[in-house]
Amino acid sequence: MITKGQRVKFKPEWSDPGDESKTFVAVDDESKGRVTVVCLLGLAINPTQVVRVDMIQQEGSDNAT
Structure with a gap:
């Protein structure tokens, strides 16, 4: 679960x-598979952009969130 x-x-x-080399930060909590x-x-x-959560992962993690 991605959170703000x-x-x-x-x-x-x-x-x-x-x-x-860029920093990406979640602006809101994950909702309906998007953030x-x-x-x-x-x-x-x-x-800013709205993306599906299967396209991203927590920074420093090799696992999908």
Whole structure:
């Protein structure tokens, strides 16, 4: 279960080049198999996206959440 404030990373099959050096954080709690994540880039408005939870995992974890 992904919860608000957790750091997450995209699984290799869903990541883009350079994603390993970016910080992604859950904006809300997982709901209906989806969660909103923000990429912390230090901008006034950072990019956010809603993704399926099977596309991400907790940072520092090799297991899906």
